[in-house]
Amino acid sequence: xxxxxxxxxxxxxxxxxxxxxxxxxxxxxxxxxxxxxxxxxxxxxxxxxxxxxxxxxxxxxxxxxxxxxxxxxxxxxxxxxxxxxxxxxxxxxxxxxxxxxxxxxxxxxxxxxxxxxxxxxxxxxxxxxxxxxxxxxxxxxxxxxxxxxxxxxxxxxxxxxxxxxxxxxxxxxxxxxxxxxxxxxxxxxxxxx
Amino acid sequence: xxxxxxxxxxxxxxxxxxxxxxxxxxxxxxxxxxxxxxxxxxxxxxxxxxxxxxxxxxxxxxxxxxxxxxxxxxxxxxxxxxxxxxxxxxxxxxxxxxxxxxxxxxxxxxxxxxxxxxxxxxxxxxxxxxxxxxxxxxxxxxxxxxxxxxxxxxxxxxxxxxxxxxxxxxxxxxxxxxxxx
Numbered sequence: 001x002x003x004x005x006x007x008x009x010x011x012x013x014x015x016x017x018x019x020x021x022x023x024x025x026x027x028x029x030x031x032x033x034x035x036x037x038x039x040x041x042x043x044x045x046x047x048x049x050x051x052x053x054x055x056x057x058x059x060x061x062x063x064x065x066x067x068x069x070x071x072x073x074x075x076x077x078x079x080x081x082x083x084x085x086x087x088x089x090x091x092x093x094x095x096x097x098x099x100x101x102x103x104x105x106x107x108x109x110x111x112x113x114x115x116x117x118x119x120x121x122x123x124x125x126x127x128x129x130x131x132x133x134x135x136x137x138x139x140x141x142x143x144x145x146x147x148x149x150x151x152x153x154x155x156x157x158x159x160x161x162x163x164x165x166x167x168x169x170x171x172x173x174x175x176x177x178x179x180x181x182x183x184x185x186x187x188x189x190x191x192x193x
Numbered sequence: 194x195x196x197x198x199x200x201x202x203x204x205x206x207x208x209x210x211x212x213x214x215x216x217x218x219x220x221x222x223x224x225x226x227x228x229x230x231x232x233x234x235x236x237x238x239x240x241x242x243x244x245x246x247x248x249x250x251x252x253x254x255x256x257x258x259x260x261x262x263x264x265x266x267x268x269x270x271x272x273x274x275x276x277x278x279x280x281x282x283x284x285x286x287x288x289x290x291x292x293x294x295x296x297x298x299x300x301x302x303x304x305x306x307x308x309x310x311x312x313x314x315x316x317x318x319x320x321x322x323x324x325x326x327x328x329x330x331x332x333x334x335x336x337x338x339x340x341x342x343x344x345x346x347x348x349x350x351x352x353x354x355x356x357x358x359x360x361x362x363x364x365x366x367x368x369x370x371x372x373x374x
Contacts (some may be wrong), residue, residue: 025205037202046194060202074374129201133196138249139269145246148236153201153210157194162219167228168197168209171237175210180231180238185253193248 007032013105017059040127042066042115042143044091047133047157049081056099060101062107063099064127067091068114111134115139122148137185144169144178154178217275268339272355275367278329282369291318293341294360298333301374304360312337315344325348330365331356 009031020034024091034164037060041048044067055063064190071079071086071094079091092110099108113119115134120142125132130152132143140158147154153170156178169177185191200206213226228236235242274282281288282304292299292307299309310318312332322324328350330338338355345353355365 026203030203030205030346033202034199034206039198039202051194051198055198058195058199060198120216120246129198131198132195134195136253138253141252142246142249145236145243150243155194155197155201163215163217165213165215166194166197166209167213168201170201170208170210171230172205174230176230177234177237179236179243180234181213181228183235 006036006057009035014031014058016103016105020058030061034059036104036131038062038064038127039065039129040064040124041131041133042139043133043135044079044081044095045067045075045133045135046078046159049079050150051129051131051133052095052099053102055069056103056106056108059103061125062109064109065092065095065112065121066111066113066123067095068112115142117142121150122168124152127152129153129155130186131157133157139154140178141185148177180191202367206259230336245339259326270359271339271342271353271355272335273329274357275363278354278356278363279367281329282306286327288329291322291330291338291341292360293330293332293337298374302306302360302364304331304363304368307331310341311342319345319348322350324348325352327352329354329356331360333359334361335359 005120006171011192013031014021017031021028032061039055041063044052044065044132048065052063052065069091071082071089071091075082076084081095082091083098083102096108096110099106107155111123124146126155130147130155132140134140134143142179143154147169148171149165151172153168153172155168157164157166169175171177197208200208211228213228215224215226216222230237232239240286290304290307291310292303293310293312293315295313296309297312328345330341330353332338335358338359342353342355361373364373
């Protein structure tokens with residue numbers, strides 16, 4: 001084996017992903033694509049947690065997590081990648097441990113930083129797909145623009161109270177971007193704190 | 194979001210590219226809106242004006258009402274800090290303390306001897322207040338109480354202060370035994 005297993009599945013992976021392998025839309029070749037994929041999660045919070053858990057379980061081989069915050073007790077009710085004993089720990093570390101616990105066969109890369117104009121493009125360039133689970137408009141516009149310039153598809157989701165919205169912004173595939181949908185941020189007076 | 198990501202990786206199915214899915218979990222209504230590339234989009238339109246990353250904090254503050262910053266300075270002069278309010282509560286002189294949060298928040302915590310006057314029905318309480326009273330207002334973070342304070346100012350009330358940072362900062366700075374939410 002000259003490719004270090006990157007282009008095929010180990011017996012352990014075959015048994016773990018058996019229910020994927022029997023789906024004709026996935027199969028061994030699809031599972032290898034998942035294994036080779038690099039996905040960056042913006043935020044280890046209410047949206048990033050479940051997305052991260054599912055992608056880790058599904059066998060996405062390289063998961064990056066960006067978050068600068070520590071786990072707070074008030075996060076636990078919805079941010080299910082963190083546990084009670086994680087309160088006070090950096091969210092990226094807490095979530096990494098949870099994801100590795102679910103699937104030790106994947107790599108988790110932690111980025112304990114505040115995403116900004118100085119680091120976004122370089123960080124995005126290392127991944128194939130960006131998943132925005134951020135909680136504020138400044139970050140959403142930054143993620144939109146950086147994903148556009150880095151030519152990466154962006155999976156967008158946001159929630160407020162009982163309502164949510166989700167889309168995929170993929171300019172390379174000819175789709176609209178977040179700015180096509182929302183040309184300008186809402187007035188600060190209307191932004192929930 | 195996870196299945197969309199997996200579909201993008203595998204190149205299968207139909208992703209939400211060009212569609213916005215909206216849902217309301219309270220009544221379990223789902224709605225799908227078709228979105229197209231906007232020809233005048235500042236980023237990906239025909240004549241883009243954004244060619245590199247910009248100052249996003251500034252961009253998101255642009256929408257502040259005109260003179261927003263000046264107004265912010267004026268608002269500061271009507272604020273009272275937690276420790277100042279504590280001194281007033283402990284002193285033996287009359288004052289009125291209003292909690293302008295909603296009842297479900299009042300159930301979680303409150304600063305005694307406050308009276309609950311939710312901002313959503315604030316107008317109906319104004320007639321019960323005395324314009325000559327020394328009135329202190331608070332909410333969760335200090336934003337709604339400032340809105341209520343302005344309503345009172347418009348009605349001729351003079352002696353008004355809003356608790357800076359709201360009950361949340363009070364719980365941190367003044368009363369650590371208070372539950373936070």
